[in-house]
Amino acid sequence: MTDTSRVLRFAVNVTPKPGILDPQGRAVEGSLGHLGIDGVRDVRVGRRVELTVEAADAEAGRAIVERLAAELLSNPLIEAYAIESLGDGVPGEPPR
Amino acid sequence: MSVRIGVAIFPGSNRDVDAVNALTLAGAEPVELWHERADLDGVAGVVIPGGFAYGDYLRAGVIARFSPIMRAVAAFAAEGGLVLGICNGFQVLTEAHLLPGALLRNRGLRFVSRFVEIRPERLDTPFTLALPDGRPLRVPVAHGEGCFYADEPDLDRLERDGQVLFRYVDDAGRAAAPGSRANPNGSLRSIAGVLNAGGNVAGLMPHPETASEAILGSADGLGVIRSLVESAARRQGSGTPVEVGAR
Numbered sequence: 001m002t003d004t005s006r007v008l009r010f011a012v013n014v015t016p017k018p019g020i021l022d023p024q025g026r027a028v029e030g031s032l033g034h035l036g037i038d039g040v041r042d043v044r045v046g047r048r049v050e051l052t053v054e055a056a057d058a059e060a061g062r063a064i065v066e067r068l069a070a071e072l073l074s075n076p077l078i079e080a081y082a083i084e085s086l087g088d089g090v091p092g093e094p095p096r
Numbered sequence: 097m098s099v100r101i102g103v104a105i106f107p108g109s110n111r112d113v114d115a116v117n118a119l120t121l122a123g124a125e126p127v128e129l130w131h132e133r134a135d136l137d138g139v140a141g142v143v144i145p146g147g148f149a150y151g152d153y154l155r156a157g158v159i160a161r162f163s164p165i166m167r168a169v170a171a172f173a174a175e176g177g178l179v180l181g182i183c184n185g186f187q188v189l190t191e192a193h194l195l196p197g198a199l200l201r202n203r204g205l206r207f208v209s210r211f212v213e214i215r216p217e218r219l220d221t222p223f224t225l226a227l228p229d230g231r232p233l234r235v236p237v238a239h240g241e242g243c244f245y246a247d248e249p250d251l252d253r254l255e256r257d258g259q260v261l262f263r264y265v266d267d268a269g270r271a272a273a274p275g276s277r278a279n280p281n282g283s284l285r286s287i288a289g290v291l292n293a294g295g296n297v298a299g300l301m302p303h304p305e306t307a308s309e310a311i312l313g314s315a316d317g318l319g320v321i322r323s324l325v326e327s328a329a330r331r332q333g334s335g336t337p338v339e340v341g342a343r
């Protein structure tokens with residue numbers, strides 16, 4: 001890490017696109033009755049990826065995460081993603 | 097001299113042995129290609145076998161897409177080279193954008209392992225030309241994420257351009273709707289296998305390479321492997337790609 005770079009934490013939330021069948025979400029919904037819970041619907045199960053990025057600034061960091069999210073973490077045909085900034089990360093060894 | 101067909105092997109591949117066996121039965125010389133290789137050793141065709149490449153982490157097939165061997169496969173496919181992806185290999189090829197669509201979690205959520213019937217929709221492709229006729233093939237499936245998905249306009253385009261290669265069918269030979277038992281994973285339009293636009297890359301979820309000997313319960317699948325081998329031999333002999341464009 002150079003003196004001018006920043007260490008940033010991000011989360012990428014990946015969810016099935018609207019209209020894509022989500023059998024996991026449906027299974028979760030199906031179990032609600034067993035818990036005696038009413039009034040819950042539209043359950044969609046996705047995944048959340050948290051990561052630390054070292055970049056020149058916040059904008060550059062987000063651009064890296066954007067590329068990662070679009071090319072690897074999500075399949076644009078079936079999934080949507082949203083990037084969330086989690087603030088500053090801890091400088092040091094990159095996590096393995 | 098028998099034609100050399102590559103079998104790409106990733107950490108987690110487990111049907112590579114079946115592919116090697118079926119290729120041998122079909123008269124080819126199988127060539128095992130480890131995923132770290134950046135070249136295809138001059139083979140005339142490639143099979144991407146089933147399994148759980150890289151543990152299927154993140155999404156089935158996605159990590160394999162970035163391996164050196166897949167870069168070589170993409171270049172080979174771009175030149176008209178014949179590539180057949182089976183099960184996980186199909187997932188790898190869709191993630192690599194070498195085939196259309198995506199394979200979602202099975203609609204019933206369960207891993208499905210049993211025989212199904214699939215009907216070849218075309219007999220004039222490098223992957224079906226050795227099949228005797230359009231009768232359904234009895235072949236096994238073994239997957240948790242095999243529900244073929246593409247959006248409606250893409251599905252219409254695939255049908256129009258003759259890119260639907262196999263469909264799940266019921267006992268009466270009718271296309272098996274999502275939700276019926278004969279459609280094991282809920283695939284849209286009963287699609288079990290597709291072709292790319294160029295007609296030289298194919299993928300399917302069922303395992304024709306496993307149904308390659310009567311002692312294994314069915315030899316129906318061998319015709320698919322034999323088609324690949326014959327097409328690759330022709331291509332090698334003529335030095336030009338087999339002419340199979342979109343319809």
